Amino acid sequence: MSYDDQNIFAKILRGEIPCDKVYEDEFSLAFRDINPQTPVHVLVIPKGRYVSLDDFTVKADREEIAGFFSAVGTVARELGVDESGYRVLANHGRDAHQEVPHFHVHIFAGRSMRGMVPKAPTE
Ligand code: 5GP
Numbered sequence: 255m256s257y258d259d260q261n262i263f264a265k266i267l268r269g270e271i272p273c274d275k276v277y278e279d280e281f282s283l284a285f286r287d288i289n290p291q292t293p294v295h296v297l298v299i300p301k302g303r304y305v306s307l308d309d310f311t312v313k314a315d316r317e318e319i320a321g322f323f324s325a326v327g328t329v330a331r332e333l334g335v336d337e338s339g340y341r342v343l344a345n346h347g348r349d350a351h352q353e354v355p356h357f358h359v360h361i362f363a364g365r366s367m368r369g370m371v372p373k374a375p376t377e
Contacts, residue, residue: 255305255306255309255355256305257303257304257305257309257355257356258355259303261354261355261356262354262356263297263299263354263356263358264303264356266283266285266299267283267299267301267356273285273286274286276296276329276332276333277298277325277328277329277332279321279325279328280301280321281300281301281302281317281318281321281322281325282298282299282300282301282321282322282325282326283298283299283301284296284297284298284299284325284329284361285297287360291360291362292362292363292364292365292367293363293364293365294333294335294340294361294362294363294364295360295361295362295363296329296333296360296361297358297359297360297361298322298325298326298329298358298359298361299356299357299358300314300318300322300357302314302318303356304356304357305355305356305357306344306345306346306347306352306355306357307344307346307357307359308346308347309357310322310357326342326359326361329361330342330361330363333361333363335361335363335364338363338364339363340361340362340363341360341361341362341363341367342359342360342361342362343359343360343362344357344358344359344360
């Protein structure tokens with residue numbers, strides 16, 4: 255899948271659409287999810303043009319990958335959720351229902367989260 259420069263996170267990175275920014279550095283931008291699933295729900299995205307986690311880990315250089323994942327930990331600490339706990343999630347592809355085709359990780363926090371993934375539908 256090739257990168258779509260018109261995806262919503264590309265527009266946020268270019269400043270064409272506003273976001274509630276919580277962190278930014280050389281490699282990464284973090285902002286609050288527009289439709290939060292937990293009291294704290296922040297998205298961390300790399301500044302480079304990567305479709306998904308798969309694309310990122312194939313194409314990004316080591317410095318970019320290290321910088322990005324380091325930023326995820328920094329964001330969690332700056333949000334003050336490192337003591338209470340948080341969950342990090344990245345969706346890739348059809349089965350995970352990734353909606354926005356720019357790699358991002360979700361940081362969920364602020365309440366207890368029991369259960370790793372939703373149960374399979376019974377029908
Ligand atoms: P995915 O399913 O791709 O892992 O998650 C995409 C996330 O992006 C969703 O949680 C959705 O609420 C969030 N999102 C979609 N559009 C926007 C937007 O314009 N701004 C922000 N801040 N979040 C968005």
